[in-house]
Amino acid sequence: MMGIQRKMSGIQKIFLNKTVQSWLWLALILLVWEAVSRAGIVNRHILPPFSLVLERLCNELLTGKLGPQICNSLLVILQGFALSAALAAVLFLLCIRLPFLTNLVTMLCAVCNPLPGIALLPLIIMWFGVSTGAMLALIVHGVLWALMTQMLEGYHGIPAVYREWGRNINLTPMRMLTGIVIFAVMPGIIAGLRIGWGRAWRALISAEMLFGMIGQLGGLGYYIYTSRAYANLTNVMAGVLSIIVIGITVESLLFAQWEKRTIRKWGMAHE
Amino acid sequence: MNELPVVSIQNLRKSFTMNDGSGLLVLDDISLNVLQGEMVGFIGCSGCGKTTLLRIVGGFENPDSGYVLVDGKAHSQPEKSVLMLFQDLNQLLPWKTVLSNVTAPLLATGAAATKKEAESRALKRIAEVGLEKFAAAYPHQISGGMKQRAALARALALQPRVLLMDEPFASLDNITRKSLQILTRSVCEKYGVTVLFVTHSIDEAVIMADRIVVLNMNPGSIREVFDNSGRENLTSAQRGQRTGDVMASLGMGEM
Numbered sequence: 464m465m466g467i468q469r470k471m472s473g474i475q476k477i478f479l480n481k482t483v484q485s486w487l488w489l490a491l492i493l494l495v496w497e498a499v500s501r502a503g504i505v506n507r508h509i510l511p512p513f514s515l516v517l518e519r520l521c522n523e524l525l526t527g528k529l530g531p532q533i534c535n536s537l538l539v540i541l542q543g544f545a546l547s548a549a550l551a552a553v554l555f556l557l558c559i560r561l562p563f564l565t566n567l568v569t570m571l572c573a574v575c576n577p578l579p580g581i582a583l584l585p586l587i588i589m590w591f592g593v594s595t596g597a598m599l600a601l602i603v604h605g606v607l608w609a610l611m612t613q614m615l616e617g618y619h620g621i622p623a624v625y626r627e628w629g630r631n632i633n634l635t636p637m638r639m640l641t642g643i644v645i646f647a648v649m650p651g652i653i654a655g656l657r658i659g660w661g662r663a664w665r666a667l668i669s670a671e672m673l674f675g676m677i678g679q680l681g682g683l684g685y686y687i688y689t690s691r692a693y694a695n696l697t698n699v700m701a702g703v704l705s706i707i708v709i710g711i712t713v714e715s716l717l718f719a720q721w722e723k724r725t726i727r728k729w730g731m732a733h734e
Numbered sequence: 735m736n737e738l739p740v741v742s743i744q745n746l747r748k749s750f751t752m753n754d755g756s757g758l759l760v761l762d763d764i765s766l767n768v769l770q771g772e773m774v775g776f777i778g779c780s781g782c783g784k785t786t787l788l789r790i791v792g793g794f795e796n797p798d799s800g801y802v803l804v805d806g807k808a809h810s811q812p813e814k815s816v817l818m819l820f821q822d823l824n825q826l827l828p829w830k831t832v833l834s835n836v837t838a839p840l841l842a843t844g845a846a847a848t849k850k851e852a853e854s855r856a857l858k859r860i861a862e863v864g865l866e867k868f869a870a871a872y873p874h875q876i877s878g879g880m881k882q883r884a885a886l887a888r889a890l891a892l893q894p895r896v897l898l899m900d901e902p903f904a905s906l907d908n909i910t911r912k913s914l915q916i917l918t919r920s921v922c923e924k925y926g927v928t929v930l931f932v933t934h935s936i937d938e939a940v941i942m943a944d945r946i947v948v949l950n951m952n953p954g955s956i957r958e959v960f961d962n963s964g965r966e967n968l969t970s971a972q973r974g975q976r977t978g979d980v981m982a983s984l985g986m987g988e989m
């Protein structure tokens with residue numbers, strides 16, 4: 464090992480770095496995209512060059528045509544997450560205090576968890592109308608069951624020895640909850656929210672495209688939808704690009720950082 | 735001696751209901767008095783009810799009949815004056831550092847009024863078990879032996895009257911186990927903690943215990959109690975003799 468490493472030059476080491484490799488691949492793909500489009504191999508109206516999409520994205524952001532849409536989508540999703548978290552907390556506490564409810568909630572999770580939100584959309588529209596409420600319902604459906612499943616699984620997997628120690632030093636139920644249970648189910652909370660984020664983000668964009676305008680602004684999905692209606696492929700791609708960027712940011716910044724600062728630091732992340 | 739025993743175990747009997755509905759008698763009529771500062775080691779084969787006995791003494795489990803007194807008062811629920819050191823190497827809370835694992839219970843139980851007071855007491859106990867360099871480490875960053883040391887510090891910091899240890903060193907390597915046996919004995923002596931421990935190692939019993947209780951199997955009952963006083967000053971021949979006696983009592987004489 465040492466011998467091999469010593470023979471490697473600095474540049475070789477950089478190229479072996481996984482992150483560097485990913486960025487290089489990405490750059491290559493974008494370059495090919497750019498070249499194919501600019502050389503006219505594919506019609507520019509079907510595949511606008513990447514540089515144009517990027518420029519359009521910046522332009523739309525600067526002129527305030529895309530920013531409010533993005534904010535609108537993010538705001539709805541944030542509200543949905545807050546609502547889901549509150550519901551999950553209440554259900555979780557109920558399950559802990561009244562164990563017979565656990566079976567009910569587990570059963571509900573098992574039934575609802577595999578159900579794609581989009582499949583519920585007709586029902587949701589009937590119940591909530593084409594409204595922000597419908598969007599929230601869709602997001603809550605995407606987040607709540609995944610979160611509940613993970614939290615309850617985590618709860619039942621808490622090593623008995625943690626609780627017995629708590630019992631031994633006569634912790635009150637409240638302290639047991641805030642000092643032991645919450646931390647012990649943290650891997651489940653993070654995993655659940657992560658799955659929930661993936662589902663909710665997809666469902667929201669899809670629903671926005673189906674519904675069209677909701678509220679004053681419409682979201683990112685609506686932006687893509689209207690751009691397509693005007694056959695403005697560059698704008699469609701700018702919208703798609705922002706979806707990707709937001710997805711990656713939330714995943715690798717928010718969740719990865721949260722994980723790194725908690726369960727990874729504590730040695731509780733199961734690889 | 736008419737000194738009041740710290741732990742008084744009276745006619746404990748316990749059976750478990752098996753899956754087929756039949757009852758399994760695990761402990762049969764166990765009685766024993768343990769004096770202040772005494773270290774009593776229970777030894778017996780795997781499955782003879784050692785863990786069950788200790789859990790009943792700790793109040794984690796109820797006996798079918800009989801009772802446990804601590805300082806003359808009935809003890810049927812876990813209490814912080816009677817602490818259990820588990821066999822599980824992962825009994826520390828993984829989201830807390832070693833220091834915070836020792837400090838948090840002091841604050842939660844009101845044993846220390848301020849965080850500062852709790853930390854200074856915790857650091858002393860941590861140093862006593864030789865972990866001062868690892869106070870800031872998380873449990874997953876230290877070895878099994880160190881985790882058990884930390885668990886010992888966590889328990890001692892709460893100044894328990896009685897410490898119960900369920901094969902606390904069973905899953906450690908020989909060298910680590912030896913040093914932990916000696917350490918445990920000396921810190922428990924220092925604080926006058928009364929200790930009941932369970933082991934399946936005769937050596938461990940002879941090194942640590944003032945009295946060695948040999949348990950029968952099926953159902954678990956007391957076969958013989960050996961006086962192991964003066965254990966620090968035994969010649970190796972005497973120690974060999976005692977080990978031999980316990981072995982013979984366990985029915986391992988021919989081996």
Ligand SMILES: Nc1ncnc2c1ncn2[C@@H]1O[C@H](COP(=O)(O)OP(=O)(O)O)[C@@H](O)[C@H]1O
Pocket residue numbers: 750751752760778779780781782783784785786787
């Ligand atoms: N909760 C329980 N339910 C049923 N049987 C049990 C339970 N706990 C222990 N036992 C049985 O009681 C016997 C003694 O167990 P234990 O006290 O753990 O023994 P030891 O610690 O000496 O190995 C074993 O046969 C075990 O299977």
Ligand SMILES: [Mg+2]
Pocket residue numbers: 784785786900901
């Ligand atoms: Mg056992």
